[in-house]
Amino acid sequence: MNDEQLFLLIQKAKEKDQKAQTKLINVFWVDVFSFVMKKVKDENDADEITVNVFSKVLSKLDMYDPHFQFKTWILTIAQNTVIDFWRKRSRENQDPTENLDEVKNQFAKSPEELMISNEEQKKIIKTIESLDANYQDIIKLRFFEEKSIKEIAEELGISVANTKVRVMRAKKVLAELLKNNEFDDH
Numbered sequence: 001m002n003d004e005q006l007f008l009l010i011q012k013a014k015e016k017d018q019k020a021q022t023k024l025i026n027v028f029w030v031d032v033f034s035f036v037m038k039k040v041k042d043e044n045d046a047d048e049i050t051v052n053v054f055s056k057v058l059s060k061l062d063m064y065d066p067h068f069q070f071k072t073w074i075l076t077i078a079q080n081t082v083i084d085f086w087r088k089r090s091r092e093n094q095d096p097t098e099n100l101d102e103v104k105n106q107f108a109k110s111p112e113e114l115m116i117s118n119e120e121q122k123k124i125i126k127t128i129e130s131l132d133a134n135y136q137d138i139i140k141l142r143f144f145e146e147k148s149i150k151e152i153a154e155e156l157g158i159s160v161a162n163t164k165v166r167v168m169r170a171k172k173v174l175a176e177l178l179k180n181n182e183f184d185d186h
Contacts, residue, residue: 010070013058014061028071032053036050039079047149049078050164051149051164054164054165054168055171131173131174135166139170141155141156
């Protein structure tokens with residue numbers, strides 16, 4: 001793909017053209033996934049990080065400066081996402097007794113607090129049920145049944161790349177709905 005074709009594809013993707021966005025992801029998927037895989041050395045983590053990278057890329061397309069190579073811009077986002085991944089991972093691997101009080105507090109919640117948690121859970125489930133059936137399926141398979149991208153692709157009979165795009169879009173739509181619903185009750 002030459003620079004002019006890429007520029008036109010980026011423009012269409014900026015305008016929320018889903019086919020252009022999918023094509024953009026497909027063009028750079030292998031580059032980003034390979035880059036991330038070298039850094040994390042685990043296919044599932046690399047997959048998850050790559051999905052996050054493209055989610056960020058699509059949400060920040062307006063910030064892309066055409067004076068720079070698009071691939072370099074994407075790989076910079078990938079590098080920063082990998083750094084965030086390792087920071088999060090190192091926080092998770094800190095002394096397990098540090099969070100012991102938190103765990104104790106979890107079990108010491110009052111009935112009212114437990115009810116609030118249940119209410120939040122019901123709200124999330126209700127929000128998921130309001131989604132398009134395709135997104136509901138993707139979210140159920142990915143987050144409730146914790147299936148891999150490959151397993152979901154096989155189950156739904158679609159390509160792995162298409163599955164990745166659908167997971168990313170479903171997460172984005174759900175996050176938006178949840179963010180908007182937080183304020184409905186106040």
